[in-house]
Amino acid sequence: GALSLDKVESHPQEDLSAYHGIMVFAECRHGILAPVTHELLGIGRKLADQRGAGLAVVVLGEGLDRYAPALIASGADTVLLVQHKALAQFQEDIYARLLARIIRERKPEVVLAGATAIGCSVVPYVATLLGTGLTADCTGLSIREEDGLLLQTRPAFGGNIMATIECPNTRPQMATVRPKVMTPAEPDPSRKGEVLQIVPTDDEVQSAATVLESVQSAGDQVNIQEVEALVAGGRGLGSEKGFALLRELADELNASVAASRAAVDAGWIPYPHQVGQTGKTVCPKLYVACGISGAVQHTVGMQSSKVVVAINRDPEAPIFNVASYGLVGDLYEIIPELTRQLREA
Ligand code: FAD
Numbered sequence: 581g582a583l584s585l586d587k588v589e590s591h592p593q594e595d596l597s598a599y600h601g602i603m604v605f606a607e608c609r610h611g612i613l614a615p616v617t618h619e620l621l622g623i624g625r626k627l628a629d630q631r632g633a634g635l636a637v638v639v640l641g642e643g644l645d646r647y648a649p650a651l652i653a654s655g656a657d658t659v660l661l662v663q664h665k666a667l668a669q670f671q672e673d674i675y676a677r678l679l680a681r682i683i684r685e686r687k688p689e690v691v692l693a694g695a696t697a698i699g700c701s702v703v704p705y706v707a708t709l710l711g712t713g714l715t716a717d718c719t720g721l722s723i724r725e726e727d728g729l730l731l732q733t734r735p736a737f738g739g740n741i742m743a744t745i746e747c748p749n750t751r752p753q754m755a756t757v758r759p760k761v762m763t764p765a766e767p768d769p770s771r772k773g774e775v776l777q778i779v780p781t782d783d784e785v786q787s788a789a790t791v792l793e794s795v796q797s798a799g800d801q802v803n804i805q806e807v808e809a810l811v812a813g814g815r816g817l818g819s820e821k822g823f824a825l826l827r828e829l830a831d832e833l834n835a836s837v838a839a840s841r842a843a844v845d846a847g848w849i850p851y852p853h854q855v856g857q858t859g860k861t862v863c864p865k866l867y868v869a870c871g872i873s874g875a876v877q878h879t880v881g882m883q884s885s886k887v888v889v890a891i892n893r894d895p896e897a898p899i900f901n902v903a904s905y906g907l908v909g910d911l912y913e914i915i916p917e918l919t920r921q922l923r924e925a
Pocket of ligand 1 (some may be wrong): 658738817839842854855870872910
């Protein structure tokens, strides 16, 4: 629809050396900055320092001035606040055109965004408008010393290999970054930075679409990426009832409940709880895997958890390869006993 109205530019002859610095798109939803922003600033700062260049962060929305100090403390040299009441809610075409305009004007060498629902929707649109490449869902980013190119690493072929992708001929080099993978910036309130206001024209906030209502799905109320402990269940639970058992254990551990894809596909728990390649990447302090075999598509999403406890009746289950503690046995015996002992402790 709207995309076809915009001229898609390609600029193979353009002078790539005109591009400098790192730009981060900070996502603000319902007036809250996405936690991935501080992770993007952490890696963005690192890349900027390696390139001896600046780090800019761009936020679109309304009433954004209060976020600037935190963004500067997290490493931004320049905060670009794009404010208009029409930006209060995410609108893909408006956001994409404004981001493309700002990127054309400021010419950053690298643009990073979170691989969130909003990032995955708007950033490919921006890359198309600019005629440049995009690597989606990166889990690693670094600068190659010889030529300063951004090396963008992401799982490929079902998580069986890690692919490193380069964008040699166009700028900016764009990547979306998986949440919870990069280390968040350590805030330093004494850092200094500049804040610039960008006011869109009325034309720039015209959309081809009208948002009637924005509803949050019930399963999203607990974000499994933001909790310190998870108790996860797989096909080994045997039925939806198994999750009631997990919730009792989770309550004792102050944990939330997560799941393998097999459990989600069986309809025992909604998709926002899924961990893995086609679910979420999590890295809590504690991950208890119950009746989960440990397929690579699952373990890519949880293997950086601090402590992994696996409960499985099959001593050969691959989940034990990534577990700090393994309990071999029937989860219907082990979990109630564990819950009872924690309750008494
Ligand atoms: P199973 O592999 O069936 O394992 C069940 C385990 O429970 C077994 O190890 C068994 O020994 C144990 N068990 C059974 N009964 C008991 C009991 N009473 N007590 C103790 N242990 C018991 N999977 C994901 O999880 N997340 C993803 O995002 C994901 N994305 C995918 C993407 C692609 C492209 C593909 C091809 C696959 C993907 N998968 C994903 C699926 C993945 O390959 C596995 O099929 C899935 O993770 C298996 O789930 P599971 O471990 O719960 O089930």
